[in-house]
Amino acid sequence: MFKIIIADDEAIFREYMRTLIDWEQYGFEVCCEARNGTEALELIKEHKPDIALVDINMPFLDGLGLVEQVNALGNDMSIILITGHSEFEYARKAVKLGVVDYILKPFDKEELVMTLLKIKGNLQKLQDEKDLEKNNFNHMKERFLNLLISGELIAGEEEILQQLKRFGIALRSSRLVVSCIEIDNMYNQWSDAKEIVLWKFAVSNIVSEIMSTKSGHFIFNGPEGRIISILELDRDIDVESNCIEMYRRACDLVKRYLRFTITIGVGNPVNGIKAVRGSYLESLVALQNKLVAGDTRVISVSNLGNESMNIGFYPNEINEKLILALRTNDREDVMTLLGDVFNFIKDKKLSFEYVFILVMGLVSLCLSYINEIGKNTDQVFGKDFSPYSEIKNKTSLEELHQWSVGLFETALSFSEEGRHTKSKKIVDSVKEYIEENYFDSNLSVEGIANDIFINSSYLRKVFKKELNMSVSDYIVDVRMQKAKELIGSGNIKLSDISERVGYSDAGYFSKSFKRKFGFSPSEYENLKNR
16 A cells, blocks of 8 residues: 645635545555645654645645655655646646656546556556565675585675675674574474465564564574574673573473474574674584483573584585585485485484484475475375474385485475576676676675675575586677677777786787687787688
């Protein structure tokens, strides 16, 4: 609904306007009415309407004065002036001040509706553009934060802090702790991807509200369907005093109001934004121990014994590689990595409890990927899919391994459509980036991945699969084509052309050009001039 204010000094006319049309039917709501320009200005500040229907002749502050005052506020509200014939020239001047339209009295219902619908179309377009911009901003922010915890960012500490500021995150302290939040049995409770997104959003809101007393706290969606919380810590105060109790309270509120449970794994504090990767890995280790932690919903890695610590890191590294292999639809890599998990289990001689933890982690990763490509559990595995029971019923490690292989095989068979759409968007972004930066001699795959906030290994694989060529080869192709255009455009020195297409060494540029086209730049120039 778009909100409308009616401003006119005559009560009868305001009543007429309010009852002339069914506002709701056309997507509008009359949120307030004003008797004069001064009152209208105050109501505009309070209600922030989208459209103002304003009479030109009003006491205290007339229509034109109101327009000027609204402009001074920086308000992007659409104003429609209502005027008589004698005020027509006055209304035309008002249009130059930014009034979007005017209506001459007397007017009929159809004229008013057509004017409003025209403005509504423009407002809807602006709203859609703002929503898209906001979604893109949030998506970039989330990608950046995921790269941060993955250790993929190649930027320095100061550069990362500056980028965080651009995303609205200003850190005061360098002492940070990472926590991983997992909705228990998430994929068993809901199979619809949109429903899962809504519940995760609700959990994030509760945690954010609890942590609102802390100046430095940010929360985002992380890998494998988890929610990641990063908290600034006051110096010389331990984690227990800073956040454990608040996380416990968040768990209680989620259970009370959302009717399900969450588990939170908390890492150790680290110093410096680049060190959050270590705290993140520790929070995953803590989270892996939830099945042996009993009713404890907040698990701090500092309270775990050595045996619990030893199982965590290697499988988590494998999980990161597994999600990358799924996203690139690399079946061979997926199967190799699953084999690595079960070899690890054999080598460590893990108890059934820990085997169960690790395999449930694989299930969670697989279901998270299904959710990521827009499918739901019922579509892929059927309504009777119950991983908890199926794992418990397996009688040998080999049987469990084969069951896991079948799970990932099924996921891979459903992934092509979603993978292709996502891959194409990534490749298009990379191509656009190269087109805008080919002249930079420092242009590299790592730099591109860093700037568009994506994993560099994932970028290489996606690009190769989509275009059947490497990113580096594509950069060379773009540079060579640009060089050909410059050579053919007139008398430009070879050294200048070399610099313009990203080569600091003219000799190396000439060799690359000849390797690409079969003749040197000077030979090509002679051919063009014949």
